[in-house]
Amino acid sequence: DAKTTQPPSMDCAEGRAANLPCNHSTISGNEYVYWYRQIHSQGPQYIIHGLKNNETNEMASLIITEDRKSSTLILPHATLRDTAVYYCLGGKLIFGQGTELSVKP
């Protein structure tokens, strides 16, 4: 079973920040949190991962709470091409249903 829970869907206006939450209260202290996204009809794409500290790369930022029970993926300036299903994984290679993000003009 997935160790994470995510809202099934979210909307975001183009150009605004998209903040995608994930709860992972059962992961252990040495298990990473990692994010993927899957654009319709394509293979998933790795986005970012983290353990304790906040992380940033060219695609997104990952904010992990101090107690590591939850995290937020931030797409700072969402575009229409960011419309996809976003998956948060905690420790194991188990994909849940993810969050379907719709970026709208």
Place this chain on the structure above:
Amino acid sequence: ETGVTQTPRHLVMGMTNKKSLKCEQHLGHNAMYWYKQSAKKPLELMFVYNFKEQTENNSVPSRFSPECPNSSHLFLHLHTLQPEDSALYLCASSQERRPYEQYFGPGTRLTVT
């Protein structure tokens, strides 16, 4: 070719046929994975190979038979499949020490008639 490639992209087969899916990675990785994605269901990890050795089989029926001849190539041999095996089959690769950073191919859309 760059990244992870999969062939064929689409496959229709009867229940008595034998076919194979091919995956090739050009990233210098040493771990490879097969996933199944059925309609309206999450991705399911099927097999994991590290340095050509199978390290994980998630209770996959024997009608699916993986083969990893080297770290760059992965096959999934199919025989006597059922209609419920129709799905998108995805291959991925990673460095063995970084299994959370996987690179996926575009998938093979399989239809069993």
